[in-house]
Every structure is written in structure tokens, then in C-alpha cells.
Amino acid sequence: MLGQPLKKILRVLIIFLSLSFIIGGYTFLSHRQHQKNPKDKTIPTWSQLKNGVKKICEKNRRSKKRWIVEDSKASAERLFWGLLWGIIGAIVIGLAIGCFPFVEAAFAPILAILAKLPPTAALALFFVMLGTGRNMYIGIILVGILPVLAQSIFLSIKDIPRELVYKAITLGASKMELVWNVIVRQILPQMINAVRLQIGPALVYLIAAEYACAHIGFGYRLRLQARLVNMDVVYPYLVILIVFGFLMDWLLKAIQIKLCKWYHKEGK
Amino acid sequence: MEDIVLELKNVNHWFGSGAKQNNVLYDLNLKIRAGQIVSLIGPSGCGKSVLLRAIVGTHPPREGHIIVHASDNVQSAIMKHKPGRDVGIVYQQYSLFPFLTAVQNVAFGLMLDQTNIPFRAFRPFKWRHLRKQHLAEAATLLERLKLKNAIHKYPSEMSGGMCQRVAIAQALIMKPMILLLDEPFGALDEATRTELQDMLLTLYAENNQTIQAGQRPPYTIIIVTHELNEAIRVGDRVIGLSMNWNWRKDHAIYPGTTIVYDKRAPIFLPEQEIDYAMLKKQKEEISHAVFDASFQQDRDEFRQFWSENKTGRSQDA
Numbered sequence: 001m002l003g004q005p006l007k008k009i010l011r012v013l014i015i016f017l018s019l020s021f022i023i024g025g026y027t028f029l030s031h032r033q034h035q036k037n038p039k040d041k042t043i044p045t046w047s048q049l050k051n052g053v054k055k056i057c058e059k060n061r062r063s064k065k066r067w068i069v070e071d072s073k074a075s076a077e078r079l080f081w082g083l084l085w086g087i088i089g090a091i092v093i094g095l096a097i098g099c100f101p102f103v104e105a106a107f108a109p110i111l112a113i114l115a116k117l118p119p120t121a122a123l124a125l126f127f128v129m130l131g132t133g134r135n136m137y138i139g140i141i142l143v144g145i146l147p148v149l150a151q152s153i154f155l156s157i158k159d160i161p162r163e164l165v166y167k168a169i170t171l172g173a174s175k176m177e178l179v180w181n182v183i184v185r186q187i188l189p190q191m192i193n194a195v196r197l198q199i200g201p202a203l204v205y206l207i208a209a210e211y212a213c214a215h216i217g218f219g220y221r222l223r224l225q226a227r228l229v230n231m232d233v234v235y236p237y238l239v240i241l242i243v244f245g246f247l248m249d250w251l252l253k254a255i256q257i258k259l260c261k262w263y264h265k266e267g268k
Numbered sequence: 269m270e271d272i273v274l275e276l277k278n279v280n281h282w283f284g285s286g287a288k289q290n291n292v293l294y295d296l297n298l299k300i301r302a303g304q305i306v307s308l309i310g311p312s313g314c315g316k317s318v319l320l321r322a323i324v325g326t327h328p329p330r331e332g333h334i335i336v337h338a339s340d341n342v343q344s345a346i347m348k349h350k351p352g353r354d355v356g357i358v359y360q361q362y363s364l365f366p367f368l369t370a371v372q373n374v375a376f377g378l379m380l381d382q383t384n385i386p387f388r389a390f391r392p393f394k395w396r397h398l399r400k401q402h403l404a405e406a407a408t409l410l411e412r413l414k415l416k417n418a419i420h421k422y423p424s425e426m427s428g429g430m431c432q433r434v435a436i437a438q439a440l441i442m443k444p445m446i447l448l449l450d451e452p453f454g455a456l457d458e459a460t461r462t463e464l465q466d467m468l469l470t471l472y473a474e475n476n477q478t479i480q481a482g483q484r485p486p487y488t489i490i491i492v493t494h495e496l497n498e499a500i501r502v503g504d505r506v507i508g509l510s511m512n513w514n515w516r517k518d519h520a521i522y523p524g525t526t527i528v529y530d531k532r533a534p535i536f537l538p539e540q541e542i543d544y545a546m547l548k549k550q551k552e553e554i555s556h557a558v559f560d561a562s563f564q565q566d567r568d569e570f571r572q573f574w575s576e577n578k579t580g581r582s583q584d585a
Binding site for chain 2: 163164174
């Protein structure tokens with residue numbers, strides 16, 4: 001019924017059942033497809049998938065490197081730097097436009113315009129301006145996530161009741177203390193939520209850029225294997241991306257619980 | 269010695285300009301003595317909150333001066349045009365920082381006042397030592413206000429009454445020269461409201477003890493309230509702002525709300541029995557002078573506080 005929380009055991013059971021349904025459904029589809037065409041690679045069987053995973057994990061005959069290691073390393077590095085600069089830039093710009101009206105007047109309209117630009121559509125622009133090296137991937141992630149993230153930080157600051165700010169001033173807060181001890185602490189949970197929501201888009205921009213011009217990385221491997229219809233390799237790569245995204249989200253939520261106990265108590 | 273702590277001189281305030289000018293406050297002149305608990309009342313939309321914001325300093329008046337006197341020394345007067353430590357405020361809502369526990373909320377002002385970011389960053393041991401002192405001081409004050417069991421709770425885990433009590437402690441620990449309470453008990457139930465009114469009256473009793481000891485009383489409070497019983501019971505002086513006065517006598521256009529009522533009010537300390545007959549009489553007078561739109565009086569008719577009381581202290585009666 002609406003509003004009634006489920007018991008933990010029931011929740012686990014439902015999750016287990018839904019996963020079983022997906023796995024069962026896949027097994028059925030794959031089996032049916034292989035009855036029609038025993039050489040089918042679009043819906044690989046579990047044994048084909050096992051071979052695909054093996055191919056990903058073992059050393060490549062030509063390059064003498066493992067795909068999973070070199071692709072993960074390249075993509076993770078690009079994603080890390082893109083996210084890092086994007087988040088730092090968004091925090092600095094978001095705080096500045098949220099706290100200082102002059103900066104708001106100068107940057108808020110530009111951000112609003114940039115937030116509407118799909119970076120994947122402007123890939124060519126990134127090639128021209130940043131080349132095809134690491135900076136291009138960092139640039140596309142940065143331009144993709146920074147405006148949206150900065151705007152969410154800006155809007156969170158606007159949502160802070162003015163009374164809290166006045167109160168802090170009457171208690172003797174300086175401008176810097178107002179920003180650091182009141183505003184940042186007040187919007188920290190929303191800031192982490194905004195970052196959590198930007199992990200997915202950041203992965204999309206990275207994969208799209210790698211798809212278009214990389215010689216190594218998840219996007220490159222997915223493009224290559226998809227063209228060869230090697231779905232036994234594509235599916236495990238997709239699963240790795242899902243697990244990675246899930247782990248990032250879990251980590252950020254754990255950080256939020258640790259740093260913003262009050263926020264989680266508010267909902268209870 | 270008058271011992272004035274807050275002075276309003278010819279305060280006028282309006283919004284907009286030209287044809288769209290909306291006059292809000294007109295010619296407010298007021299002196300408040302140290303140790304008074306002043307109830308500020310008036311019809312909705314009459315500009316009580318505008319006046320409060322002007323006194324806090326967040327929205328200074330368009331004309332006139334608001335002066336806070338740290339002592340009788342003229343040089344110690346502070347012209348209010350921005351918020352500062354001299355005036356504390358408790359709002360009806362959003363009074364506490366949600367990310368701090370009760371004790372941290374109360375100690376927050378001490379931290380802001382006695383340290384700064386470089387000190388906290390580069391002198392961690394000294395800061396830790398000072399922090400302990402702040403938290404101990406805050407905990408002692410909370411215990412005094414009967415909040416011992418709530419000191420480690422976040423605002424979201426406390427009731428409305430507890431939050432307002434913590435908010436008052438947060439303001440009091442800073443020892444502001446004036447404490448403003450903006451309808452602080454408006455959202456509370458009757459029992460909690462009475463309990464918090466009693467708490468204010470306890471502060472009033474402390475004021476009296478200090479005066480008797482020949483010192484400046486520590487708590488000067490202005491409380492904005494809609495509740496007339498509360499205004500008369502808690503305040504030792506009631507000031508009424510109203511738009512109902514005979515402004516047409518001297519003005520072609522409505523000049524704004526002004527002070528139409530300024531009189532002493534009886535104080536009933538928590539252990540004293542309330543004289544309801546006395547309350548009723550003053551309540552009727554205030555209703556008539558401040559809230560009755562059909563009554564267009566001269567604005568000086570009910571402004572008798574200083575003519576009735578030489579020093580403005582409760583003992584003058």
C-alpha cells in the first residue's frame with residue numbers, strides 16, 4: 001500500500017525475484033535465438049559470454065596486454081581528470097555566482113547557455129580546439145558537467161533561507177565564514193547529490209568521445225567489438241560500466257552519510 | 269542617567285519610487301532603555317517586520333537613524349546600517365542551522381566571534397582547546413534552559429518549542445545589546461508558548477536583580493507578536509504600530525505606519541498570579557488604539573510611556 005515501507009526480507013526477496021526474471025528472460029531469449037541460428041552472436045549464450053570475459057581478461061596476442069586493464073586504465077584516467085576539473089570548476093563558479101551578485105550577473109547567463117549545449121554534438125569543436133589527446137576527453141566531460149553542476153549549486157544557494165544568512169551575520173560571521181561555515185555546509189548534501197546525478201552524463205560524454213576518436217578505452221573497444229558483432233565482449237563491458245557507475249554512486253552516498261548526518265536524519 | 273540602548277530618530281521607510289512609491293514607516297521616534305522587554309504589536313502588513321529588519325541592519329531605513337548605544341558614552345553609539353553582533357535575532361522559522369546540533373548551534377556564535385578561518389586552520393591545538401570551552405559554555409546555557417537531554421540533537425530531531433529555546437540560547441550567549449524576537453512563538457501550541465513566555469520573564473527577573481545591584485541589565489528584548497495577551501504579559505512596555513491614525517490632517521498622501529501606542533504593561537513573573545482584569549483593560553485599549561480601523565486618533569493620544577515614567581524602569585510605577 002502507498003506510504004507503507006516494505007520489510008527488509010520482502011524487499012530482498014523482490015530484488016532477487018526481479019534479477020532472476022531478467023537472467024531467466026535472457027537465458028530463454030538466447031536459447032531460442034540459438035535454436036534458430038546456432039552461430040548467432042547477438043544474444044550470446046552463457047558459455048559464449050564466459051569466452052568473451054576470458055578474451056577480455058587474457059593477454060592479447062598482438063599487443064601482449066589485457067583489454068580490461070588497458071581500457072579501464074585509459075578510461076578511468078580520462079574520467080577522473082574530467083570529473084575532478086569539472087567538479088572543482090563547478091564548485092568555484094557555482095559558489096561565486098551564488099554568493100556574489102556581480103559574478104552572478106557576469107556568469108549566470110553564460111552558464112545557462114552552456115548548459116543547453118550537448119557536448120557530444122560539439123565533438124568536432126573539441127577536436128579542433130584540444131586535439132585528440134587526453135585533454136579532449138577532459139574537456140568534453142568538463143564542458144558537459146560543469147554548467148549543470150554549477151547551476152545546481154547556484155540554485156541550492158538561492159534556496160537557503162535569507163534568515164539563516166542574516167542570523168550568521170548577527171553572530172559575527174565574516175564573508176568568508178558565511179561562505180565556508182554556513183553556505184557550503186548547508187548545500188553540501190545537495191552538492192553531492194548533483195555530482196551523483198552527473199556521473200551518468202560524464203560516462204556518456206566519455207564513451208561518446210572514445211567511440212569517435214580513441215585508440216584505447218571502453219568507448220573504443222565497444223565500437224570495435226560492436227562492429228564485429230562480438231556481443232560476448234560488448235555485454236561484459238556494459239556490465240562493467242554499470243558496476244562502475246553503481247560503485248561511484250554508492251561511494252558518494254557513503255560520503256554524504258558520513259559528512260551530512262543531519263541531512264539523513266531530516267528525512268526520518 | 270537614561271541608559272538608553274536603542275534609539276530611533278525620524279525613521280522613514282518606503283518601497284519603490286515616483287508614482288509607485290509605497291510608504292511603509294513614517295516618522296518613528298523611539299528610545300528603549302536597557303533591560304526593557306518591549307512588545308511590538310500591530311495589524312498584519314503594518315511594517316513590524318520592516319522595522320525589525322531595519323533595527324537588525326539588513327534593510328536600513330531610507331531616512332532617519334537607528335542608533336545602538338553600547339553604553340552611556342556618546343562615542344560608543346553604533347549607527348545601524350548593516351547587521352552586526354550588537355543586535356541578535358530569533359525568527360519564527362529557520363532560526364537554527366540545520367547542520368549543527370543544539371550545542372553546536374549555540375556555540376556557533378562564539379566560534380565566529382572569537383576565532384577566524386586562518387586561526388582554526390593553522391592553530392588546530394589552540395582551536396580544539398577553545399572549542400571545548402565554547403561547547404561547555406553552550407551546554408551550560410542549554411542546561412539552564414532545560415535542554416540538557418537535547419544538546420546533541422539536530423534541529424530536525426527537536427520539537428518547535430525546543431528549537432526556539434535553542435535559538436534564544438544561541439542569541440543570548442552572544443550577549444547582544446538588543447535581542448529581537450520576530451513572532452518567535454507563533455507556530456507553537458499554547459502550553460509550549462506559555463513555557464517560553466515564562467522563560468523570557470525569568471530573564472526579566474534577572475534584569476531586575478542586576479539593576480538592584482547597580483549594574484546595567486543584560487537583556488533588552490523587543491518581541492514582535494500578534495497575540496495581545498502575550499504582548500501584555502511578557503512585555504513591560506507595549507508599542508503599537510498602526511496605519512489607523514489621522515494622517516489626513518497634515519498629509520495629502522498616506523505617509524505610512526507610525527507609532528500610535530506606547531505605554532507600560534504589567535509584568536507577571538512566572539510565580540506571580542496574573543491579574544486578568546488588568547490585562548483585559550489594556551487589551552481593550554490596544555485593540556481600540558492599534559487595530560480599530562474606524563478609530564482615526566491623533567498619533568500622540570496613546571503615546572504616554574515617557575511622560576508617565578521618568579526612567580522607564582518597572583519600579584517607576
